[in-house]
Amino acid sequence: MTATVDRPTELRRVLGPKLLLLFIVGDILGTGVYALTGQVAAEVGGAAWLPFLVAFVVALLTALSYLELVTKYPQAAGAALYVHKAFGVHFLTFMVAFTVMCSGITSASTASRAFASNLAVGIDWKASNIEIMLMALGFMLLVAAINLRGVSEGVKTNVVLTLIELSGLLLVILVGFWAIAGGDADWGRVVAFDTPQDKNVFLAVTTATSLAFFAMVGFEDAVNMAEECHEPNRIFPRIMLTGLGLTGVIYVLVSICSVALVPVGELAKSDTPLVIVVERGAPDIPIDQILPFISMFAVANSALINMLMASRLLYGMAKQGVIPMSLSKVSRRQTPWVAIAFTTLLALGLIAYVSNASEDAVAVLGGTTSLLLLAVFAVVNLAVLILRRDHVEHSHFRTAAPVALLGSLTCLYLVTPLSGRPASQYEVAGILLVIGLLLSVPMYFLSRRRGERLEVSHPDDLPPHGIP
Numbered sequence: 367m368t369a370t371v372d373r374p375t376e377l378r379r380v381l382g383p384k385l386l387l388l389f390i391v392g393d394i395l396g397t398g399v400y401a402l403t404g405q406v407a408a409e410v411g412g413a414a415w416l417p418f419l420v421a422f423v424v425a426l427l428t429a430l431s432y433l434e435l436v437t438k439y440p441q442a443a444g445a446a447l448y449v450h451k452a453f454g455v456h457f458l459t460f461m462v463a464f465t466v467m468c469s470g471i472t473s474a475s476t477a478s479r480a481f482a483s484n485l486a487v488g489i490d491w492k493a494s495n496i497e498i499m500l501m502a503l504g505f506m507l508l509v510a511a512i513n514l515r516g517v518s519e520g521v522k523t524n525v526v527l528t529l530i531e532l533s534g535l536l537l538v539i540l541v542g543f544w545a546i547a548g549g550d551a552d553w554g555r556v557v558a559f560d561t562p563q564d565k566n567v568f569l570a571v572t573t574a575t576s577l578a579f580f581a582m583v584g585f586e587d588a589v590n591m592a593e594e595c596h597e598p599n600r601i602f603p604r605i606m607l608t609g610l611g612l613t614g615v616i617y618v619l620v621s622i623c624s625v626a627l628v629p630v631g632e633l634a635k636s637d638t639p640l641v642i643v644v645e646r647g648a649p650d651i652p653i654d655q656i657l658p659f660i661s662m663f664a665v666a667n668s669a670l671i672n673m674l675m676a677s678r679l680l681y682g683m684a685k686q687g688v689i690p691m692s693l694s695k696v697s698r699r700q701t702p703w704v705a706i707a708f709t710t711l712l713a714l715g716l717i718a719y720v721s722n723a724s725e726d727a728v729a730v731l732g733g734t735t736s737l738l739l740l741a742v743f744a745v746v747n748l749a750v751l752i753l754r755r756d757h758v759e760h761s762h763f764r765t766a767a768p769v770a771l772l773g774s775l776t777c778l779y780l781v782t783p784l785s786g787r788p789a790s791q792y793e794v795a796g797i798l799l800v801i802g803l804l805l806s807v808p809m810y811f812l813s814r815r816r817g818e819r820l821e822v823s824h825p826d827d828l829p830p831h832g833i834p
Contacts, residue, residue: 383601385525386588390609392528393584393671395664399535399617399640403624408634409574410567411560415621417574418581422614424780425582427773428743429610430765431750433603436589437762438753444589444675445746446683451756452749457806463683464802465742467676469735470587471709474509474672475716476732477665478502484662488655502717505666509673510710514701523670531664534657535616538640542623545647551626560630565786572779573786580736581617585610586743587675603763623647673709680705734794737787740777747774 407414435448446463453459482501486493493501512523545551559567585606620640624633627646633639644653681702684694697703750770779785783792 383605386605387609388525388528390585390588391612392667393587394613395531399581403621404633404639406574406578407625407630409570411630412555412558412625414625415618417571417578418617418621420575421578421582424776426610427769429585429606431747431770431773432589433606433763434750434765436602438758445742448749449745452752460806461802462742465738467679468798469739470672470676471713472735474669475713477669478506478717480665481505481662484658488658503714506713509670513673513706514703527663527667531667534660535620538643539619539623541644541647545627555625556622569786576780576785576787580732583739676709677702677705733791737791737795740781744774744777
């Protein structure tokens, strides 16, 4: 086996180990932990750290499968590419690509709305719903401009935003440690299970894990940046595992500090549980004035990274002929401008919809995103086992077969109603899949009429594309 070198690609390779680590950490942290801690605690009581820990283990199992595939096939398109390579079924490939793209765009659209809302709160502006929507639309256009400028600018912006959102979580942890050292914590709550009457402990933990897993997703976005990464087969394994480990530790510490300082009932009722934690541990810190801006930057980071991912996914699939080749066009700055424009238009439409939806609808949409991604992860874990028969000439990461199988089974379980998911999430997921099904039909006949044969090329066979 020979070591991999940077192969020709139309996209500019700018991601080294440090930038990739910040990209992964920034994507995983996102907005979930700022809002989900109280909801997770409502399901399991003071042991809110356990669902985050279980979600970390499930994410780790799937991440190991992603590592084998991204180092074996270091191309854009991620899960859709791997599924097509393994199964070769156009319909399945399209649905996977559509599912992942929708999850990214929906997440970015919701984050844009949250950005506008936090900005209004931060500057003490009683903005109307329409004004919030217009700010959100303007923010999404700004994200598109950064994306069009180039991945280097996008990743540099991600570095700044990641450091800001990380500072908010570190503040919670440090204040928690300070209060705990001063004897203001109740350690009895940290190990206490307080489950809803209609659920046993196991079902409560799996239901809470389904919520907590939404805070762990994001590591899979990095594989769509493979063509813009230096020596992906060498740096991806240690950087992705490091990023997952850091975020897992942060989540567990945040949840422990939260339940140790604040009763579970108060956390569950609050839309900003971490504000209450800091207020209780350090009353002199004006956290109500600081956190809206920290949250604003956190959701901005989520929007930027998800739009980077969605556009690169479309670019990669267009290069493979699964969707129209026009979506693979790149600009003189070596960015996939058509894919960026397409995903931005979809995001603008979603922002308009989310702005008129209830808070419950947004929460259901977030749970649906987690549901769809877990279904994709289950298929990706199986793809690893099928692709063992496909050998490449360069060295790559290899995960154990039992690990991939266990990852698939755990993801499938969290997809099913047995995990305690509400029916509303399946209703929304069904609508999205029907839309994807309708869109896949004309794509199938178009490819048949053109006589296209859908194949995923080996990274060794990539043509030396370039642009002036």
